Ligand SMILES: Nc1ncnc2c1ncn2[C@@H]1O[C@H](COP(=O)(O)OP(=O)(O)O)[C@@H](O)[C@H]1O
C-alpha cells in the first residue's frame with residue numbers, strides 16, 4: 001500500500017515541478033517522459049511478450065509523419081490525426097507481426113526483421129516528396145496559432161503536462177494490462193510459448209495483440225514528437241539509433257516491470273544531459289565524446305545489473321516487483 | 325544497354341564478394357558462439373581507417389595491408405571474447421544486444437572524435453584503371469578486392485575443413501555439450517572463433533577502402549548490410565554468406581543503376597523481407 | 613456401453629526412416645484411468661504429442677469428445693478439454709507458482725477473481741498452496757512435477773494427459789502423487805491418460821494398460837493380465853522391471 005502513496009507523491013511533485021524549475025529542467029523532463037512513454041509501449045512487446053523489436057522507430061516515425069502530413073495537407077489537427085497515426089502504425093505493425101509469426105520467425109530473426117522494416121520505410125520516406133523526402137518536413141510556426149493547445153501549439157508547459165499525462169496514462173494502462181487475462185497470456189508466451197499453447201493460449205493472437213497495442217501506443221509518441229520538435233527527417237526519426245535509444249530505458253530500468261521504463265528514463269536521459277554538460281565544461285568537446293561515455297555506461301549497467309535497476313531498487317525498498 | 329547492365333552486374337558480383345567476406349565473419353561468430361555481433365559493421369569501419377592510415381603514412385597498398393590488419397583484428401576479437409563477451413554467453417539475447425550496442429556506440433563515436441565526420445579517401449594509383457574484356461570494362465580495384473576476398477574465404481573454408489582446430493570449432497557449433505564432454509576447451513574455441521570472425525571483418529574492411537571512403541557513419545550501415553546478407557544466405561552457413569553477399573552486391577548495383585543509388589538498400593531490405601517471409605532459415609540455411 | 617471420450621484409430625508417425633508410432637488404436641472411456649507403458653523410445657511421448665496436437669500424425673484419426681482433432685492446433689485442443697503435462701517439465705520460470713496456474717485457470721474463466729479461486733483450489737489439491745508465492749524456478753523437482761499437473765488441471769480438462777509425472781520421484785513422493793491423482797479422478801471425474809514407467813504407480817492407478825514397443829502395440833488389457841503377458845515380460849518388464 002505505501003507503494004501507492006509513494007507514486008501519488010511522485011506524481012504530485014512532478015505536477016508541481018514547473019512552478020520552480022527552469023526551462024532547461026523542464027525540457028529535460030519532457031525528454032524523460034517521452035522516453036518513459038515509448039519505453040512503456042516497447043516493454044509490452046519485449047518485457048511482457050518476449051518479442052525483441054529493434055525497429056520501433058518505425059512506429060514513432062509513422063505516427064509523426066501521418067499526423068504532421070494530415071495537419072499540413074488536410075488541416076486536420078493532431079488530436080484527430082492521432083487516431084489516423086495509431087491506425088497506420090498498428091496496420092504496419094500487424095503486417096510485420098503477421099509476416100514474422102505466421103512463418104515461425106522468432107528471436108534474433110524477428111529482431112532483424114523489425115530492423116529491416118524500419119530501414120525499408122526510412123529509405124522509402126526519403127523519396128516521398130509530399131512529405132518533404134530526405135529534405136525534411138517542417139511544421140510552420142504561425143504567429144496566429146500561438147497558444148492554440150488544440151493544435152498542439154504552445155510553450156514548454158503544454159508539452160510538459162501532455163508528456164506527463166501520456167506517461168501516467170500509459171503506466172496505468174500497462175499496470176492494468178499486466179493483471180489482465182491478456183497480460184497473463186503474454187508472460188506465459190514470453191516464458192515458454194509451447195507450454196502456453198498447451199494451456200490453451202492462442203500464441204499468435206496474443207503476440208499480434210501485443211504488437212497492435214505497442215505499435216499504436218508508440219505512434220502516439222510519434223505524434224507528440226512531431227508537434228514538439230516541428231521538424232521531421234526520415235534519416236532521424238526512422239534511424240536504427242532511434243530504435244535503440246527507445247529500448248534502453250526499459251532494459252536499464254527493468255524489463256517486464258511496470259516502473260522499469262520510468263526509472264530507466266530517469267536515469268538515462270539525465271545521464272546523457274550530464275555528459276553533454278560535462279564534456280562542454282571540460283573544453284574537450286569533440287563530437288562523439290558524450291556518446292562514447294554513454295556507450296561505456298550502457299556496458300557497465302548491463303554488466304552490473306542485467307535484470308534492471310528497478311527490481312534492484314524495489315528489493316531494497318521492500319517492494320516485490322520482480323518480473324510478473 | 326544490355327552490355328552496360330552486364331557490366332553493372334559484374335561490378336555487383338565483385339563488390340558482393342567483399343560484402344560476403346564481411347558477412348562471413350558475422351555468420352561464423354553467430355554459428356559458433358551464438359552471439360549476434362551488433363558491432364560488426366563498426367569493426368569493418370575501424371579496419372577501413374586502419375587501411376587508410378597505413379596507406380597515407382606508409383603507402384601500403386590495401387591488398388598488402390589486409391594481412392597485418394586481419395592479424396591485428398584476430399587479436400582484438402580473441403581478447404574481446406575472453407574479456408568482455410564471455411560473461412554474456414548463454415545470457416538472454418537482449419543483454420548481449422545491449423553489450424554490443426554499447427561497443428558499437430563507442431566505436432562509431434570514438435572514430436568520430438579522432439577522425440571527424442568527413443570521409444577519408446584512399447587514393448590508389450590504379451583506382452580508375454580497368455580491364456577491358458570484350459564489351460566488359462571491369463574496375464581493377466574491384467577485381468583485386470574480389471580476388472583477395474575469395475582467397476581469404478578459401479583459406480577459411482580450408483581451415484574449417486582440414487585443420488584440427490577448425491574441426492573442433494565446428495564440433496562446438498554442432499553440439500556444444502558433446503564438445504565439452506570430449507574435453508574441448510570451449511572458451512578458447514569461442515575466443516578463436518571471435519578472432520576469426522573479426523579477422524574476416526578486418527580483411528573485408530581493408531578491401532572496402534578500395535570501394536568506399538572511410539567515415540564513421542558507415543558503421544551502422546555495414547552492420548545492417550552484414551545482417552541482411554547473412555539472413556538471406558542463412559545464418560551460420562558459410563557458403564550462404566558468400567551467395568548472400570553476391571546477391572546483395574548485384575541487387576545494389578542494379579538498383580543503383582536502374583533506379584537511383586539512394587534507393588539501393590531499399591531493395592536489399594525488400595529482398596531480406598521476402599526471404600524471411602518465404603524461407604526464414606535463409607537460402608542455404610538449415611531448417612531447425 | 614457409453615461412447616469413448618478419446619478414440620485413437622490407426623495412428624502412425626514416422627521420423628525420417630524410424631516409425632515412432634505404428635498404427636496404434638485404442639479408446640479411453642469417460643472417467644477412466646488409462647495407462648500407456650513401454651520401454652524408452654517406444655513412442656509414448658510421440659503418441660501423446662499427436663493427441664495434444666503438437667505433432668501432426670502421418671496417418672490415422674483421433675477423436676475427442678465427438679470431434680476429430682488430429683488436424684487441430686494445440687491451443688484449440690486444450691480449449692476442447694485436453695490438459696497435458698510435459699515429460700521434461702516446462703514451468704514458466706520467472707512466474708510465481710500461483711501465476712503459473714493462473715494462466716491455465718484463465719482459459720475458461722475470464723475473470724481474475726474466478727480464476728484465482730480455481731487456482732487456489734487446484735493448488736490445495738496438489739499440496740502447493742503454501743508455496744504459491746514462490747518463483748517456479750526455485751521449486752524442487754517433485755514440486756515442479758506437481759505444478760505441471762496443477763497447471764493442466766486448472767484448465768478444467770475433461771482428459772488429463774500425464775507424461776511420466778512420477779519419473780525421478782522418490783517412493784514416498786510417488787505415493788503422494790498416486791494419492792492425489794486418485795483423489796482428483798474420484799472427485800472431479802476427470803479422465804486420465806497416463807504414460808508411466810513406475811509400475812507400482814501404474815498398477816495402483818490404471819484400470820487398463822496399453823503396452824508399446826518400437827511404436828507398435830504388443831498388449832492391451834487390465835493390469836493383471838498385461839503384467840502376465842509373455843510378450844510384455846520379455847520386451848519390457850523383464851528388462852526394466854522396477
Ligand atoms: N522430433 C523427433 N525427431 C526425430 N525422432 C524423434 C523425435 N521425437 C522422437 N523421436 C524418436 O521417436 C522414438 C520414440 O520417441 P518417444 O515418443 O519420445 O519415446 P518414449 O516417450 O516412449 O520414450 C525415439 O526413437 C525417438 O528417438
Ligand SMILES: [Mg+2]
Nearest residue numbers: 656657658699
Ligand atoms: Mg517419453
